[in-house]
Amino acid sequence: MARWQPGATQRLVVAAVELFNEQGYDATTVAQIVERAGVTKSTFFRHFSDKREVLVAGQETLSRLLADGIAEAPAGSSPLEAVAAGLERAANEMGPVNREIGPGLKAAVAASIELQEREVLKSVSLAAAMKAALVDRGVPDPTAHLAAELGVLAFKRAYTQWSEGDQDDDRTLAHHARAALNDLREAATSLG
Structure with a gap:
């Protein structure tokens, strides 16, 4: 070799x-x-x-892609529209291997406290990257923080649906990410 x-x-x-x-x-x-x-x-x-x-391979790349997508969102985009652009940018870079290892990755993390702790740190890092990109766009800190956290939650939900769903379903991770973010946006408005 x-x-x-x-x-x-x-x-x-x-x-x-x-x-x-x-x-x-x-x-x-x-x-x-x-x-x-x-x-x-x-x-x-x-x-x-x-x-x-090994289980957080690509975290820096994922953070960069999310932040780049947010930075490149059209001027005048709402914070969640910018997050959607970040999710789309990151999702479009994930391929078949990312989809195939999803269920095994989830099972490995669920079986280990150490890996669960590392997964939490990964989520914090992704949220921080998105929040920083939103603040750079002029979004106020509390709004940027909330939008970034919703973005992380949407990404996690979308990845689970995409990787654990029917492998013959040709809907992309980006499709699932947009749908998850829309669901979370609706849920947030129902909070009152």
Whole structure:
């Protein structure tokens, strides 16, 4: 195998999710992950600091895509319209592998307190990136904070629906994200 074969990150994530579900997070070693992925330990550590970080692979990219989409929303967009643009931008970058690993990823996180804690930190980071992008657009802090939190919730709901739904359903993650955000907008207005 070539030292810098493309797709190493993706193979490591898939291997880790499979192993975490087969034998549990605590029982899985980095050595097992690299063996399953067909890479070396040094390749693993070029991509991740530890096995926990495998499950948040792409978090920085996702944060950047969400923020870029918000920044590029048309002038005059409402905060939630800007968040919708961010969700669409991020969702359009997620492919079949993201969809396939969703249920296994969810199961691995549900089975480990350590991974649940890391998942919460990921959500906080995504919300912070969206809030900062909204504030940069001139949205007041409390409104930006609320819109960003709704964006994170919409993204999580959409990803669950997309990854756990009928694999023959060709509706995109972006479609599910728009629908989830609209549902949350309606729910918020019913609060009074």
